[in-house]
Amino acid sequence: MSEGTPRVAIVTGAARGIGAATAQRLAADGFAVAVLDLDEGNTKETVAAIEAAGGTALGVGADVSDAEQVQVAVDRVAAELGPPVVLVNNAGVTRDNMLFKMTEVDWDVVMNVHLRGAFLMTRACQKYMVDATWGRVVNLSSTSALGNRGQANYSAAKAGLQGFTKTLAIELGKFGVTANAIAPGFIQTEMTKATAERMGIAFEDFVKGAASQIPVARVGQPEDIAHLVSFFVSEGAGFVSGQVVYAAGGPKA
Secondary structure, eight states: OOTTOOOEEEEETTTSHHHHHHHHHHHHTTOEEEEEESSGGGGHHHHHHHHHTTOOEEEEEOOTTOHHHHHHHHHHHHHHTOOEEEEEEOOOOOOOBOGGGOOHHHHHHHHIIIIIHHHHHHHHHHHHHHHHTOEEEEEEOOGGGGOOTTBHHHHHHHHHHHHHHHHHHHHHGGGTEEEEEEEEOSBOSHHHHHHHHHHTOOHHHHHHHHHHTSTTSSOBOHHHHHHHHHHHTSGGGTTOOSOEEEESSSOOO
16 A cells, blocks of 8 residues: 555445544544445535545445445545545344234344345455455444343344454454454443333433443443444454454443
8 A cells, every 4th residue: 555545445334423433533543434224315524524634534325234235335436535545343233022023024134134145245345454464343232232122033143243353363364354343232322212202201310311221320422432443453453353342331241
């Protein structure tokens, strides 16, 4: 890589929340960032924020669970920004319900976005990392991987991402590629806001209640997770691979 050419990172689900904060942080760290989300129009805000801060960004629309769309998106990133050597698999959805009320569609949608999506994106990007003999994969798991009422689909997917991460670390390590997972606890985002609404609880009360159960006495912010991603993709983190870090304001695992 020539001097002064920024490395390229792809962040999925980067239109808002953890993904948007991560995309902005990686741009601030000097990466050229592909801001990927289901609808390209929704990436505009994140792209604009990165560019306003002097960074380089490209908005890309793709359904991560669709193999063809993933390939087209990654090819476009490689052509317009350069070879993607950092991948943050953050795209996610929830379809919460108790097991007896959970439909096959509820199950499949969550599995497809989280697990199939991470698989397809990583498979498409890994060749660029191998060619560069340097790469970083960060997968977003969750404390729900430890089990969470009403989330049989989500917790299974988030636990699955941990096994996927550990296997990537074993397979890709010799090519200078690391793979790690972050398992956030309660993070204040649109997704947790939607959960509160669904439960009929005022978001302020929901946040307060969550904070009272967290040792550091506050809920997490998207920037907390972005900071950890920044560490994992850094030059100095090359000996850290196959790890799952619970970023939850206290001990989990």
